[in-house]
Amino acid sequence: MKIRLATRASRLALWQTEHVAALLQKAGFDTEIVPMQTTGDAVQDRSLAKIGAKGVFTQELEESLLRGDTHLAVHSAKDVQSSIPRELELLAFLEREQVNDVVLSFDEKFSLDKPGIVLGTSSTRRKAQLRRFYPHAETAEARGNLQTRLRKLEEGQFDALVLAFAGVHRMGYEHLVRHTLHTAQFVPATGQGSIAIECAADLDTDLKVRLKAALDHADTHTCLAAERAFLHTMEGGCSIPSFALATLDGGRLRLHAGLISLSGEEYVEEIQTADTAAEAVALGVRVADTVLARGGREILASIREHRG
Ligand SMILES: NCc1[nH]cc(CCC(=O)O)c1CC(=O)O
Secondary structure, three states: OEEEEEEEOOHHHHHHHHHHHHHHHHOOOEEEEEEEOOHHHHOOOOOHHHHOOOOOOOHHHHHHHHHOOOOEEEEEHHHOOOOOOOOEEEEEEOOOOOOOEEEEOOOOOOOOOOOOOEEEOOOHHHHHHHHHHOOOOEEEOOOOOHHHHHHHHHOOOOOEEEEEHHHHHHOOOHHHEEEEEOOOOOOOOOOOOOEEEEEEOOOOHHHHHHHHHHHOOHHHHHHHHHHHHHHHHHOOOOOOOEEEEEEEEOOEEEEEEEEEOOOOOOEEEEEEEEOOHHHHHHHHHHHHHHHHHHHHHHHHHHHHHHHO
C-alpha cells in the first residue's frame, strides 16, 4: 500500500518526512511525499506572534488529511497546536532528538558574554529567556526557514542565531554551534526535537495500528503527552513564552515547565514527577495548574494586554 505523506516544503520538513518515509518502507509500505506551502512559509515579513493565527505551519497539511488527499501529515511536534480538530488524531511521535537550543555564529571566537551582541530569534520564548538569563544581549527578528535565517546571519543582520539543536543537526550545521543552552535553565518549547505524525481519526483502524507500530516511540510519546497537556492547560499557542520538558528516568516521569513574561522579569517554573507513564496527562495538567496559581495567570494576563 502507498502511504501519502503531507509535509511543508522546507528543507528541514522534507528531511524529516524522508526519515518517516524510510521507516515506513522498512515496515513494508510504499510512500509518496506531498509537499505543500503553509501560511507560516508564505508570510515572512511578520513575527509569528503577529500573524497570530494558530497552526500557521500545520493547517494546510491538516486540510489535506481531512480531504483524504494524504494519509499522514508530518510535523515538527513543536509546531502542532495544543488542541487539534476532533476529526484528526496525533497517531505517533518519533524518537526525540537532543532537545536543547544552541547558539550559532560564523565567528569562531563568538562569545555570549560579550556586551552588545545581537542574537537572531523569532520565538517569544527565546526572546524572553534571553532577556532573563543574558540581559546584556539584544535580540533581532529572524523569521524564515533555517536556510533563510542562516543567510540573514551570513549577511550580518545579527551576530548569532538561537535555534533548536534538532534542526541544526538534521541540516548538518553543527560546525556553526558556538554555545549550548542547557535545558535545566533554558527549558525548550513543548515538543521540541520530536516529529509528530497526524492522521484523520477515521483512517482504517488496522492501518493505524500498523503505521503506529512503524513510527511511534513509546517513551517520547509519554513525554510529549505530559508536555502537551501542560501547554493545553496553559491555553498557550506557539506565541506564548511557555516552556516544557518531560523526561523519563527508569519509568519515572519528570516534567519541568513554566511561563516567562515577555520582559523576562516574571518567571514561574515548576518541576514535578509521576511514578508511571499512565499519569503523563495528569502530570501536565497538575504542573500547569500549579504554574497558573503561582503567578502564571498574571503573566498570561499581561501578555494578552500587551498584544491588545
Ligand atoms: N518553529 C520552527 C521550528 N520547528 C521545529 C524546529 C526545529 C526542529 C525541532 O524542534 O524538532 C524549528 C526551528 C527552530 O526552532 O530552531
